[in-house]
Amino acid sequence: MKTIDPNTQSICFGAGCFWSVEAAFQQLDFVVGTRAGYAGGLIEHPTYREVCSGMTGHADVVLLHYIHSQKNLERLLEVFELIHDPTFVYREKAERGSQYRSIVLFTNEHQKAEIEKWMKEARKRYSKKMITELQPLVHFYEAEEHHQNYYKGTSKNWFFYS
Numbered sequence: 001m002k003t004i005d006p007n008t009q010s011i012c013f014g015a016g017c018f019w020s021v022e023a024a025f026q027q028l029d030f031v032v033g034t035r036a037g038y039a040g041g042l043i044e045h046p047t048y049r050e051v052c053s054g055m056t057g058h059a060d061v062v063l064l065h066y067i068h069s070q071k072n073l074e075r076l077l078e079v080f081e082l083i084h085d086p087t088f089v090y091r092e093k094a095e096r097g098s099q100y101r102s103i104v105l106f107t108n109e110h111q112k113a114e115i116e117k118w119m120k121e122a123r124k125r126y127s128k129k130m131i132t133e134l135q136p137l138v139h140f141y142e143a144e145e146h147h148q149n150y151y152k153g154t155s156k157n158w159f160f161y162s
Helices: 018-025 048-052 070-083 109-123
Strands: 008-015 031-039 059-067 102-106 133-136 140-142
Touching: 008 018, 008 031, 008 070, 018 031, 018 059, 018 070, 059 070, 059 102, 070 109, 102 109, 109 133
Parallel strands: 102 133
Antiparallel strands: 008 059, 008 102, 031 059, 031 140
8 A cells, every 4th residue: 555655654443334433533633634445354345335234244444544653553542442332242332233343454563563552451441352353454445435524525535545
């Protein structure tokens, strides 16, 4: 995956419907771009309807492009924990289905190590088992255009993909 600026990195979060996840992360001044989409599944180029069927294995996710720093990555993980309950199995609030699962998809080994460290500490804060999945980001498929920047009402192309 190519990024626009060498001082930026990408990471993917799934924590329920991508509309609210995207809106939460867009509030952070070091997040320079977001795209709603699907990752972690079995088929190429899934549609929203296919993902909602639960048959593709994909999760609703948001790909974030952010200014890289240790502090910024820690803040992303903090916000991720704040916006959802990582102990709910296949649901977030009224949303139900495997596509709404808690998942973080990393793009490099540094992110993986930091996420693992965060997960170890986060587990101590919950009485129930934390079920957040951790996977490398292999493929990200953009959601249909009307899902992008849903709460802002606009859509912008922030990324170049390879």
